Every structure is written in structure tokens, then in C-alpha cells.
Amino acid sequence: MKKFWKVKETNLIYKRGIVSFKEQLCEHTKRDISHSFFKLEFLNWVNIVPVTKNKEVVMVKQYRFGIDQVTLEVPGGTLDEGEANPIKAARRELLEETGYNSNQLISLGKADVNPAIQNNSCFFYLAPEAKFVRDQDLDSTEDIELEVVPLDQIDDLIDTGQISHSLTILALLYAQKYLKL
């Protein structure tokens, strides 16, 4: 299996900061058809599962524009421009969004967020023995409340849709696998 499309034209439809939305007009290399594909370009993302010594997950509640609802997610964010090391971004985002820190961050894996339409990956980390060390440090556009959830309630919250973000669920299932829950 290979790429059967030749890009004839790329149009930048939208750009804001590090996000671009592009449309590519393509011709098939075997069949006499052309088609437009779009893609979103981002930097890579990180998701962190902070677990306290009391076996609780430190989660974040925030309003999300995509679904016009408040969600319950694990902390996460985007790498800075030019930043190569996702673990550094994970430590920063964990501290900024929650005020928690951990002596070590354990890699749980990575995934391509949506290969059909997006170019980026999300890196997943477990932050064991996470401790509250200082206040949150949020951007002016962010409103984030913390919610501390016992590990043994995670499955129920997923099953009932109270945890619904696909990347958060993936992070939590990876963490459960790692912790052999």
C-alpha cells in the first residue's frame, strides 16, 4: 500500500499562531480523478495522568468549545515551538494546570491524534506520587478547576460518559494497563 495521490495545489485557508488549516487539491496517480483533502497542522501534544500516593487521579475541569460543555480531563497541553522534548512539556503543563509535580514522569506511549486530518501526535505520561507544590499558573484565557478522582472510580466515570475526551480515556487506559489495574 502506498500513496496514490499527487498534490497539485496547497491552499492555506486559516492560520493562527501555531495552528494551520490547509486544503490540498490532489490528482490520483492511477485513476482519472481529483479530490480536495484538508488538514490541520498543530505542534505535538502531551497528556499526563498524575496519581497521588492515595491512589487518586488529579483531573481538570474546563469549558470546551468543540462540544460546548465542561469536560473532566487529565491535564495536558501543547509543546512549545521548537521544543523537542515532550517530557519537559509534560512537566510544565502538569505544574501550570494543576500545581502538582512528580519526581519522575513515566512514558505510557504515544499516538497520532487523527492521521486522517491532523499531523500531530500526543505523548502520554504517568506522574506517580504526584504532590501539590504550588498554585496553578494559567493563561488569561484559561479557567481550570481541579477534581481529584479515586483510581477505582475511573471506569465508572468513563462508562457513564462523565469522562468523554478520547485522548483522556486513552491516557487513563494506558495508565491502568501500566499499573495493572
Added chain:
Amino acid sequence: MKKFWKVKETNLIYKRGIVSFKEQLCEHTKRDISHSFFKLEFLNWVNIVPVTKNKEVVMVKQYRFGIDQVTLEVPGGTLDEGEANPIKAARRELLEETGYNSNQLISLGKADVNPAIQNNSCFFYLAPEAKFVRDQDLDSTEDIELEVVPLDQIDDLIDTGQISHSLTILALLYAQKYLKL
């Protein structure tokens, strides 16, 4: 926690068929700031994990524009416009993309694809005792090859990045949980 933003203006940046990309200029209700948020609007999606009686998963290989690579995914697709029943879409997409069918489709759950920037959900199904019943029925823009993967090789393929799509990984972890693997 509630919504602290008031939408002042919505701009349709891009629309093609059932996909829209919108930008919303918003004002914060508590602080004197305004900010533009964008969102992608899709119909809902389905992902299916077809498992044969030989304990193999029927997967699809296809070129994906977002990451400019060929991926190994579970079959899936989008609901038709006006279609309310995801299980019907799951049966159709399974049959069209793979030529396989199953007497029953078992719900594994659903997830919001990306609440920050997208409005839609993905519904996950297990198709047990999946059988090849006819040839694929692909759109003119689709080139999809089948790859049949033993269930006990799934973890290795995820760990080594050969299976990388976040929604495919989520579908497979849900299936493993259901099958108690």
C-alpha cells in the same frame, strides 16, 4: 465550573459537504478579554473491531493525508446525514471497507473525539465471529487493503507504533477489556 465566554461573532471559514470550520470571536464574562476560538464540525463517527473465529482482527491499511503516511487502523467511517443510529453506520462501514459482516455488533462505548476543537463523537463496536461475505465496496477516492492481525499481536503493534491512530488504539483497548485479554 461553567462557560465563561460569550460568543460575539461566528465566522464560517470553510465548508465542504458535511464538514465546517468555524471561528468564534468571544468575550470573557468575568475578565476584560476577548479571544478567537475555532472549531471543526463533523457528523459522528464509528470504529469497529472485527474479530474472526480464529481470534484475528480484520484491519485496514490506507494512506492518510494528516500524517502523510500509510496507517494500520480498524475499519470505520462517518454516519450519513440524518442517520441517528450509529450501529447501522457501523455495519455499513464494516461491510464496505472490509467485505466482512457479523451477526451482532456489541457496543464498546463512545468518546468525544476532541472536545477542545471538534463537536463530534466516535462510537466503538466489537464485531465478533466476523466473516468475509463479499468484496469491498469503496468510494472512488478510497484505496484500502486488508490486513488480518492475530489478537495477541495487537499490544506489540501498538507499542512499536505500527498501530498509531488514537481512535483505533482506543477501540482495540476497549475490545481487549471487553474480551478480558
